[in-house]
Amino acid sequence: MKKKMGIFLIVSLVFCFAPLFAFAADVNTTTDIDATIEPFTASYFEMADQNVTGYTASKYKADGSLRYTANNVLPGPGIVAMKKKTIDSEVPYGSIVKAPKYITNYDGSSLDSYFVQDTGVGSGVTDFAIDIWWGFCRTTAYNNSETRLGCSSNDASYQSALAWGAPKMKLGFYIK
Structure with missing residues (x-):
């Protein structure tokens, strides 16, 4: 047996x-x-002391159309904006940015890697700064205005993004 x-x-x-x-x-x-x-064959570099900020917007613009990023994707978790000149010369759309720690935004998303899909980072930050999508501030644009991307200065996600500030971090960039 x-x-x-x-x-x-x-x-x-x-x-x-x-x-x-x-x-x-x-x-x-x-x-x-x-x-x-x-994916592991992409070029990679790091930049120290770069600002990391948060941004928010209304889901619909003042004209009633759905809001898209500069690269024509819907904003959502894992999306970041960078300066247009940096996207045009160094870090194209679709590249990946790696932060040194997980960052939790207003939507509750906690991520450390982001896709470059938008522009619009302010002039007072470093050249390789990222502006993390922080979540929609509201559905329709406040007072039918595009001021603050359709947000009211009293909107909770807008206030949360401001409270996050602009800390500096060492960021890694995987170039598409």
């Missing part, structure tokens, strides 16, 4: 692992594996 159980176990293992070995033989190492590691 022990011998039959042993043979049964060996045969079962062969049938379990045979599909895995067959799959491994089918992998084309020049295309399949390279595609898997492609």
